[in-house]
Amino acid sequence: MRNITDLIEQYLKQILQSSSEGSVEIQRSDLADKFSCVPSQINYVISTRFTLEKGYYVESKRGGGGYIRIQRVDLPSLDAIQNHIQQTVGKEIDQLTAEGLIYQLEEARFVTKREAHLLKTAVSRDALTLTLPLRDQIRAKLLKAMLIALLAK
Structure with a gap:
């Protein structure tokens, strides 16, 4: 239940x-x-x-x-999404903000449930066992690269 x-x-x-x-x-x-x-x-x-x-x-x-x-708050177009990603992610991003962005993209159907799960797993602090601020910087670079690849499909 x-x-x-x-x-x-x-x-x-x-x-x-x-x-x-x-x-x-x-x-x-x-x-x-x-x-x-x-x-x-x-x-x-x-x-x-x-x-x-x-x-x-x-x-x-x-x-x-x-x-x-x-x-x-709807994400209107692919260009707007890419701008939103650039603004949200920046040079570093914490796990909670990254997961929120992934959730928003899934809700707007820009990524599938499976893709969202893979993204969250890849940027989790369990996968990125580095110290701060390096972890947030690596997370930002990974997330941007993966989202650019996914959204260009």
């Missing part, structure tokens, strides 16, 4: 997918009631699963009439 965070994430992604504007506005308490959980669980899902690195922009307003707005 899947856990509550996965269920909340999938629910929000389904709502986003069916939205004509590509965004959704929710109230934390309503969502918590729907899933019979505490509002902090909703905060956790949003702060870990809907990040800018993963292709989402989140706006939050607290208080009585408060809301959370989640908007999908």
